[in-house]
Amino acid sequence: MAELKVKPEVPDPMDIESRIIELCHQFPHGITDQVIQNDMPHMEAQQRAVAINRLLSMGQLDLLRSSAGLLYRIKDSQNASKMKGSDNQEKLVYQIIEDAGNKGIWSRDIRYKSNLPLTEINKILKNLESKKLIKAVKSVAASKKKVYMLYNLQPDRSVTGGAWYSDQDFESEFVEVLNQQCFKFLQSKAEAARDSKQNPMIQRNSSFASSHEVWKYICELGISKVELSMEDIETILNTLIYDGKVEMTIIAAKEGTVGSVDGQMRLYRAVSPLIQPTGLVRTPCGLCPVFDDCHEGGEISPSNCIYMTEWLEF
Amino acid sequence: MTQAELRLCSLLLQEHFGEIVEKVGNSLLRTGPRPLRLLVGDTGLLPDQVKKALCVLIQHNLVRYEVQPRGSVEYEARSQRILRILRYPRYIYTAKTLYGDPGELLVEELLLHGHLPMSCAVARVANRLTETMEDGKTMDYTEVSSTFVRLADTHFIQRCPTVPESPRDTKAPPPPAPALAIAEKDMYTVPRLSLHGKGKRRHSCDEDEEREHKAKKQKQEGGNSETPPDDGIYWQVNLERFHQHFRDQALVSAVASRMDQTSSEVVRTMLRMSEVTTASGASHTQPLSSNEIFRALPAGYNIGKQVLDQYLALLADDPLEFVGKSGDSGGGTYSVNLHKALVSLATATLESIVEERFGSRCARIFRLLLRKKHLEQKQVEDFAMIPAKEAKDMLYRMLSENLVSLQEIPKTPDHAPSRTFYLYTVNVMAAARMLLHRCYKSVANLMERRQHEMRENKRLLEKSQRVEAILASMQATGAEAAQLHEVEEMITGPERQQLENLKRNVNKIDASENQVDETIFVLESFIESTMKR
Numbered sequence: 001m002a003e004l005k006v007k008p009e010v011p012d013p014m015d016i017e018s019r020i021i022e023l024c025h026q027f028p029h030g031i032t033d034q035v036i037q038n039d040m041p042h043m044e045a046q047q048r049a050v051a052i053n054r055l056l057s058m059g060q061l062d063l064l065r066s067s068a069g070l071l072y073r074i075k076d077s078q079n080a081s082k083m084k085g086s087d088n089q090e091k092l093v094y095q096i097i098e099d100a101g102n103k104g105i106w107s108r109d110i111r112y113k114s115n116l117p118l119t120e121i122n123k124i125l126k127n128l129e130s131k132k133l134i135k136a137v138k139s140v141a142a143s144k145k146k147v148y149m150l151y152n153l154q155p156d157r158s159v160t161g162g163a164w165y166s167d168q169d170f171e172s173e174f175v176e177v178l179n180q181q182c183f184k185f186l187q188s189k190a191e192a193a194r195d196s197k198q199n200p201m202i203q204r205n206s207s208f209a210s211s212h213e214v215w216k217y218i219c220e221l222g223i224s225k226v227e228l229s230m231e232d233i234e235t236i237l238n239t240l241i242y243d244g245k246v247e248m249t250i251i252a253a254k255e256g257t258v259g260s261v262d263g264q265m266r267l268y269r270a271v272s273p274l275i276q277p278t279g280l281v282r283t284p285c286g287l288c289p290v291f292d293d294c295h296e297g298g299e300i301s302p303s304n305c306i307y308m309t310e311w312l313e314f
Numbered sequence: 315m316t317q318a319e320l321r322l323c324s325l326l327l328q329e330h331f332g333e334i335v336e337k338v339g340n341s342l343l344r345t346g347p348r349p350l351r352l353l354v355g356d357t358g359l360l361p362d363q364v365k366k367a368l369c370v371l372i373q374h375n376l377v378r379y380e381v382q383p384r385g386s387v388e389y390e391a392r393s394q395r396i397l398r399i400l401r402y403p404r405y406i407y408t409a410k411t412l413y414g415d416p417g418e419l420l421v422e423e424l425l426l427h428g429h430l431p432m433s434c435a436v437a438r439v440a441n442r443l444t445e446t447m448e449d450g451k452t453m454d455y456t457e458v459s460s461t462f463v464r465l466a467d468t469h470f471i472q473r474c475p476t477v478p479e480s481p482r483d484t485k486a487p488p489p490p491a492p493a494l495a496i497a498e499k500d501m502y503t504v505p506r507l508s509l510h511g512k513g514k515r516r517h518s519c520d521e522d523e524e525r526e527h528k529a530k531k532q533k534q535e536g537g538n539s540e541t542p543p544d545d546g547i548y549w550q551v552n553l554e555r556f557h558q559h560f561r562d563q564a565l566v567s568a569v570a571s572r573m574d575q576t577s578s579e580v581v582r583t584m585l586r587m588s589e590v591t592t593a594s595g596a597s598h599t600q601p602l603s604s605n606e607i608f609r610a611l612p613a614g615y616n617i618g619k620q621v622l623d624q625y626l627a628l629l630a631d632d633p634l635e636f637v638g639k640s641g642d643s644g645g646g647t648y649s650v651n652l653h654k655a656l657v658s659l660a661t662a663t664l665e666s667i668v669e670e671r672f673g674s675r676c677a678r679i680f681r682l683l684l685r686k687k688h689l690e691q692k693q694v695e696d697f698a699m700i701p702a703k704e705a706k707d708m709l710y711r712m713l714s715e716n717l718v719s720l721q722e723i724p725k726t727p728d729h730a731p732s733r734t735f736y737l738y739t740v741n742v743m744a745a746a747r748m749l750l751h752r753c754y755k756s757v758a759n760l761m762e763r764r765q766h767e768m769r770e771n772k773r774l775l776e777k778s779q780r781v782e783a784i785l786a787s788m789q790a791t792g793a794e795a796a797q798l799h800e801v802e803e804m805i806t807g808p809e810r811q812q813l814e815n816l817k818r819n820v821n822k823i824d825a826s827e828n829q830v831d832e833t834i835f836v837l838e839s840f841i842e843s844t845m846k847r
Contacts, residue, residue, distance in 0.1 A: 175699045201624045239699045242682040274662040279829030281670035285756035302759040303766040312819045
């Protein structure tokens, strides 16, 4: 009798791949090896591996690692078309940059992560930039440093500096204008409270303004093109404190009252300076730039001081 | 004793007492305590002159003496006290605001003479006041002496230490220099004197008065031969008390500008109540209950008890922390925190100096550093919201003036600059001392400039004095208006203008010396109060 050899069906390699792709579409989060095996139990492990490798090299599958093992995920078709022309190294670099999210990554860090030499990295980066896949953003902290991130991502606040920076330039006039506006608001509030002539407690309490009130006022004024948050307003109010024009107290507020953060509320009040400009600065000597060189009998002396002569002629 | 202090002291001595006293004072200031012989040798003056100069200085409390164990007496100059001469106008003005003209003149006489017995002081002041009054009126002694008693009661003047009453032991030789002492309780007790009399004018044209005066003079001369009833009891001005008053004034005006008028009145009442009960160097006043404060408020302020309580609560809660609540008895006990107040005033002075010299942005950075103590350069830029380049420039300028200092915190044992943190900080005591030194030098500069201006115009001044003397004598002998006019014409128009200018300039420099002295006062009180803690 002739031995019946059951020839194992060699499934068509193309079938395997398309089957795997179908499975991937079914499970967009990714399929494990186990799932493929369950689906096609008659397939040998080797054939499976070959199919998967082919799909990976064609760029249609993504290989991810998860707690359950290796995951295969269908790659976005758009992305897949983009990467078609690139080789593996570029893909690696692109992956690293993508992982960095919206903080971006510095070229030296890319080098560490990918272990590629510097010249290669630079070529790849130029390539990717010309393909408009990544972009370089100048960091505001160190102006020579360039971080790379994906083209369509918004850079993070820490890189661009937030509301006070426009194109890496500190907007000091903007800050000044906000400064003055906040101060005027607080000043008018304090004056209104002073004129109300009620008992002192009420007077003082009504002269306070919470940071939320100031924020609302500034938003309504509409002098800012950029959306300002309450923290931004608080930094401006802090500069007013450092100018000595405003004082701050913190009170405990109920959670849920408007403007309270962690059960506290900051109140600000305009104040007038503690003393008049002091005596020393009313004389020429107090402001003299050559004070240390001045002594009797020298080139610069009190007897022939030109600053004093001018001052006496007022 | 810094160079600037030395220079200022010698200028003051020269202006008020003359060359010889200046030489002696200078020598003492530079070399410290020394006995008479060495002093004579140093200054190269005659021993008699040196003795007289020392007498003058001791009379004015500018020099003190000590008996050394070896038997010699050493003299030491008190530089702090010499610098107070600058403040005499302020003392006199304060006495005027508090006690009127008699008070002003009493304090002036005491300051100019150093030590004076009461009868002498009262007589002099009465005479001076009488001169300024209209013809026919004289100043009574009783008014002046009552002002004197009031000054003593509020501790503005005090008795000088006297030789203690010791049983005279004729066998033991008297000590080379008496050790003066006075009991605390006696310092302000006014001796019971019955001073009667009226002030006299120096010269008067009225013939009747002259005769009257002649008669009085004879009587008075008879009276003068006997010693005045309070011989040996000398009075001097209590500078510490005046300083307390200035400090209170500064406090009250700060509260008035930061809060409102009524709060400042409350603080003034509190300070007035603790005037005599608080020691001069204390950092807090005695606690006062709100009931007491309510009772002691000046009559014009009719605010209710609850309103007063609210004001006190507001003062205690204020970030300034001038007033602190120390208990709840008697409706709440409150005390004024004097040390904190001085610190606030001194930092406000420092800030104002920085603001005027470098600009308001620099002042912002300065205040930021005062609050946050230590900051890196990057943090300074972030908090102050000043562009990096400008912030850097300002910090370096202030660093070069030593108002701001750097603190290095190394990350590695070799202090490599790239691996070290550099923190900016403000050392308030050091900055205060440096600015105080600058104040002294400024005042010395102003005084020199004033003397220079007077010297430049000496010829003109002499001429104007001569003309005035001629005018006065001509008026006395009854000259005609035309002749007077001729004499006046001797000073030409431009010269008159020059004289006007000179007068104006000298006044301006004088006023600014007083203003710088105010700064000196604040800074010195701050340094003293911090050193005491």
